[in-house]
């Protein structure tokens with residue numbers, strides 16, 4: 001990788017699978033227990049706030065029981081050592097990348113350990129249960145919601161992501177099904193700007209045909225082998 005300068009690495013639920021966090025679309029997956037429309041849309045939040053808040057409370061509480069795996073640690077080592085530009089864009093809302101030590105990281109779909117005020121727009125660190133109608137510490141309105149990007153909502157930091165993709169020499173996708181946009185389109189943007197592309201996933205994804213190189217297998221094995 002000596003000639004490369006700028007890396008963009010996209011991660012999905014597959015990078016956290018070996019930590020014991022269920023992916024979305026596999027057997028027994030997270031969505032299996034729920035229809036996506038029932039827990040991850042603004043309409044669901046308005047229709048049944050108790051269900052949606054509880055869905056994310058359970059996932060936030062589960063963070064206490066899991067640890068970063070070898071893939072998270074390898075990416076954190078790369079982050080610390082890489083002399084050029086590097087950005088890990090995660091679709092995941094868990095905190096395993098940062099607990100492994102990643103710093104050049106952004107959560108494009110929000111974070112479990114954060115609450116968003118629907119009234120003033122402030123994002124607050126949030127560690128415990130978040131019942132509906134919780135008071136915003138900033139504006140006092142009873143308008144806190146999970147800080148999660150629902151379907152139909154704009155992902156965070158899209159301008160920063162687009163700029164990083166435009167400058168990337170290498171785009172790597174790890175552990176994502178390529179089922180959700182705009183993340184699933186990042187590989188095409190990176191290729192358009194001349195980046196090399198690599199996919200590491202347990203099985204071919206919806207976007208595998210866009211990648212010049214693909215390595216199939218568990219992230220906990222493939223990512224350390226690639227980094228080290």
Ligand code: BV8
Pocket residue numbers: 011012013014015017018023024025026029040091092093109148149150151152153154155174175176177178179180181182183200201202203204205217218219220
């Ligand atoms: C938006 C919330 C516009 C957090 C999630 C075209 C362009 C733009 C948008 C659209 C479009 N077409 C349709 C849309 C709308 C929609 C969309 O993409 N729908 C899909 C269903 C077609 N997109 C949106 O609504 C997005 N917003 O476009 O806004 C806009 C513009 C202007 C103004 C306003 C709005 C918002 C999408 C975000 C939704 N939120 N999550 C949470 O609850 O966790 S999505 C959710 O699914 C995840 O966050 C993730 O992003 C996504 C995909 O999941 P994956 O991470 O890939 O997980 P999955 O289980 O699917 O796959 C796991 C993979 O890992 C598998 O391939 C498996 O093989 C592999 N694996 C398993 N184990 C391992 C492994 N790999 C390696 N090692 C292992 N051990």
